[in-house]
Amino acid sequence: MKIFSADQIYKADKSTIEKEQISSDMLMERAATRLFEWIHTRLQGAQVNIQLFCGIGNNGGDGIVLARHLQEHGYNIQVHVVNYSEKRSKDFLLNLERLKDRKIWPDFINEDSSFPLISPEDIVVDAIFGIGLSRPLDQWVANLIGHINASRAFVLSVDIPSGLPMDRPPVSEVIEANHVLSFQVPKLVFFLPQTGIYIDQWEILDIGLDTEFLTHEEVGYELIGPPDVLPLYRPRNKFSHKGTYGHAVIIGGSYGKIGAVQLASNACLTVGSGLVTAFVPKCGYHSLQTALPEIMVLTDDDDENIEQITIPFVPNAIGIGVGMGTSEDTAKAFGAFLKKQENPVVIDADGLNLLAKHQELLKSVPAQSILTPHPKELERLIGKWDNDFDKLEKTKKFSSKNDCVVVIKGAHSITIYKDKGYVNSSGNPGMATAGSGDVLTGMITGLLSQGYEPLAACVFGVYLHGLAGDIAVHQYGYEALKASILVENIGRAYQELLRPPNRENSQES
Numbered sequence: 001m002k003i004f005s006a007d008q009i010y011k012a013d014k015s016t017i018e019k020e021q022i023s024s025d026m027l028m029e030r031a032a033t034r035l036f037e038w039i040h041t042r043l044q045g046a047q048v049n050i051q052l053f054c055g056i057g058n059n060g061g062d063g064i065v066l067a068r069h070l071q072e073h074g075y076n077i078q079v080h081v082v083n084y085s086e087k088r089s090k091d092f093l094l095n096l097e098r099l100k101d102r103k104i105w106p107d108f109i110n111e112d113s114s115f116p117l118i119s120p121e122d123i124v125v126d127a128i129f130g131i132g133l134s135r136p137l138d139q140w141v142a143n144l145i146g147h148i149n150a151s152r153a154f155v156l157s158v159d160i161p162s163g164l165p166m167d168r169p170p171v172s173e174v175i176e177a178n179h180v181l182s183f184q185v186p187k188l189v190f191f192l193p194q195t196g197i198y199i200d201q202w203e204i205l206d207i208g209l210d211t212e213f214l215t216h217e218e219v220g221y222e223l224i225g226p227p228d229v230l231p232l233y234r235p236r237n238k239f240s241h242k243g244t245y246g247h248a249v250i251i252g253g254s255y256g257k258i259g260a261v262q263l264a265s266n267a268c269l270t271v272g273s274g275l276v277t278a279f280v281p282k283c284g285y286h287s288l289q290t291a292l293p294e295i296m297v298l299t300d301d302d303d304e305n306i307e308q309i310t311i312p313f314v315p316n317a318i319g320i321g322v323g324m325g326t327s328e329d330t331a332k333a334f335g336a337f338l339k340k341q342e343n344p345v346v347i348d349a350d351g352l353n354l355l356a357k358h359q360e361l362l363k364s365v366p367a368q369s370i371l372t373p374h375p376k377e378l379e380r381l382i383g384k385w386d387n388d389f390d391k392l393e394k395t396k397k398f399s400s401k402n403d404c405v406v407v408i409k410g411a412h413s414i415t416i417y418k419d420k421g422y423v424n425s426s427g428n429p430g431m432a433t434a435g436s437g438d439v440l441t442g443m444i445t446g447l448l449s450q451g452y453e454p455l456a457a458c459v460f461g462v463y464l465h466g467l468a469g470d471i472a473v474h475q476y477g478y479e480a481l482k483a484s485i486l487v488e489n490i491g492r493a494y495q496e497l498l499r500p501p502n503r504e505n506s507q508e509s
């Protein structure tokens with residue numbers, strides 16, 4: 001699903017109004033009707049106190065229209081206009097008049113007003129600012145937002161939590177939304193660590209913006225869910241054999257860190273690679289052979305570290321770096337290994353740390369190789385960033401300059417290739433556990449070895465990895481989820497992804 005910038009949403013708005021030959025207030029009516037339907041379906045007329053805080057722009061206009069619908073259906077409402085500017089939007093004013101025609105008189109909150117009491121049992125509708133927020137809040141508006149946040153009432157934000165800009169981190173107070181009803185498209189800020197913290201749940205309301213515009217407009221980011229990954233899936237062929245699915249090699253490990261290679265190799269095989277060989281220092285031989293009978297093992301001459309990488313065949317895919325250490329000898333072996341590679345490789349963990357330490361090695365990384373840093377590894381690689389938006393821009397530049405795919409791992413991992421980002425939607429905090437990144441490296445390597453293109457291997461692999469975590473969490477809960485359990489659930493993740501749509505929900509039934 002595409003993620004649009006504020007400018008693009010305004011364009012979609014304009015294009016819809018022109019194509020459908022409707023007025024802008026009709027679009028506002030449509031948006032607010034969707035909001036009303038959402039609330040009415042859940043509340044069914046319950047007499048809870050609903051306090052609507054409306055700004056003076058179109059976000060506020062949505063709130064004012066919603067208030068009218070709620071009142072018409074007998075809900076208990078209080079409407080507050082947050083009077084932060086004299087520049088009221090045309091559709092806000094039109095709908096304010098309509099509200100007054102129905103004898104609803106909002107109270108106007110100004111700089112010197114006292115704030116209304118909000119009980120924890122109330123529902124707050126936050127329609128103060130939408131995507132038009134363009135500068136820091138006046139102090140009294142920030143105080144009002146603080147007052148709403150302190151109320152412990154359920155807060156439903158219209159389009160975006162008020163105070164959250166679309167393209168940079170907030171500088172003052174932001175509404176902490178329990179639920180965001182966002183129009184037509186998800187917003188990038190929902191998925192970034194600095195800004196996503198203001199949102200518990202979000203949902204899209206379809207307000208019928210021009211489909212042609214939405215389909216053809218190029219975007220910088222996409223949100224990746226099942227409809228996006230399913231077309232990437234490469235089905236198995238009846239007459240295939242293990243050679244069809246490639247021979248993958250996982251290189252890594254050092255004394256005390258052989259488990260990382262075990263997890264990655266197991267994930268690589270479980271995601272479907274035909275054959276898997278692990279290359280480790282000698283100390284890893286017995287444990288790997290015992291733990292993973294399906295996997296072959298090659299060893300370095302050194303007992304504790306990788307010092308020379310010799311693979312006596314041409315693998316279909318290689319994943320390197322997990323648990324590998326960063327000793328000088330390993331660095332030399334890594335450099336010599338990279339120089340010999342012609343096909344894309346997957347580089348993780350200490351492989352990334354070595355690249356950061358010896359930046360001259362970057363030119364030996366084959367085109368379209370995959371780098372899977374967590375934020376600390378990314379910082380070592382591309383340097384410090386000012387904020388999450390800057391981080392994404394810097395990563396895009398790094399990816400273009402070095403022709404590599406970068407998977408920024410986190411709660412919503414983002415795969416970057418050149419000027420495009422793919423935001424993952426699966427996964428959960430149970431995956432914040434040792435070794436879950438090693439599992440991802442194995443999975444991506446296993447997908448590459450089966451013939452997935454590098455970008456597809458990342459987008460598909462990251463989604464499948466998160467889905468395995470989401471399935472596992474049902475059985476284990478967040479705390480007890482371990483990396484090896486992720487591997488056990490890769491098969492179920494495939495089944496879940498490929499499950500035909502439920503017949504009962506399909507239109508024929």
Ligand SMILES: NC(=O)C1=CN([C@@H]2O[C@H](COP(=O)(O)OP(=O)(O)OC[C@H]3O[C@@H](n4cnc5c(N)ncnc54)[C@H](OP(=O)(O)O)[C@@H]3O)[C@@H](O)[C@H]2O)[C@@H](O)CC1
Binds near residue numbers: 027061132138207209
């Ligand atoms: N597009 C669509 O498809 C649809 C959009 N809809 C709705 O419209 C919303 C966007 O509305 P919007 O453009 O009127 O902006 P909004 O967020 O209400 O802000 C109001 C104005 O405040 C101003 N301002 C900014 N920062 C400020 C500050 N710190 N302190 C004081 N003032 C500040 C700024 O004006 P400025 O003074 O900068 O000219 C800004 O314009 C969108 O989120 C959705 O809810 C739906 O109705 C239908 C379909």
Ligand SMILES: Nc1ncnc2c1ncn2[C@@H]1O[C@H](COP(=O)(O)OP(=O)(O)O)[C@@H](O)[C@H]1O
Binds near residue numbers: 428429430431
């Ligand atoms: N809160 C979270 N929600 C979803 N996924 C997460 C979360 N925390 C971590 N993950 C995922 O777990 C993995 C952690 O990787 P990494 O930090 O490299 O771990 P390790 O080095 O221990 O293997 C990444 O794929 C990341 O996206």
Ligand SMILES: [K+]
Binds near residue numbers: 162
């Ligand atoms: K809002």
